[in-house]
Amino acid sequence: MEKVDKKKNFDITIAILILIIIAVGVMSVMCCISQYEKNYRLKLLNNELAFEQNEGELLRIEYEKRTNYRNVEDYVVNRLGMTKINSYQIEYIVSNNTNQTLLISAEEDNAGIFSRISRAFSVALEYFK
Numbered sequence: 001m002e003k004v005d006k007k008k009n010f011d012i013t014i015a016i017l018i019l020i021i022i023a024v025g026v027m028s029v030m031c032c033i034s035q036y037e038k039n040y041r042l043k044l045l046n047n048e049l050a051f052e053q054n055e056g057e058l059l060r061i062e063y064e065k066r067t068n069y070r071n072v073e074d075y076v077v078n079r080l081g082m083t084k085i086n087s088y089q090i091e092y093i094v095s096n097n098t099n100q101t102l103l104i105s106a107e108e109d110n111a112g113i114f115s116r117i118s119r120a121f122s123v124a125l126e127y128f129k
Helices: 002-066 069-078 113-128
Strands: none
16 A cells, blocks of 8 residues: 555655746746847837937938028128127226116227237137137
8 A cells, every 4th residue: 555655655646846937937938038038129229319319310301401690690791791809809998887888899990900919810710619
């Protein structure tokens, strides 16, 4: 009788081990499938991100092309008749009276040759900025 009891215990242990191995195998396969799906989704999202970044870069280039500051400056100078302010055209005056605004313009006719050369040089530097 002892042999029959040992054989039944051995069969139950083998059955439990087989069930555990099957359960671990099924869980492993499910995890691999889930990981594959997530990796595929990540790849799709990375492709979408790259596309949107390229689209953003194209929009930035288009924006910069449309707001070319040279074109804006040409429009302001030619169509609106505005001129660029130079540093020698502005003079600051300290005044205690806050009710008045004074505008003082520098006279270029009385300027010497060196001041005219320096103004021309500053205008050229301003142009190349």
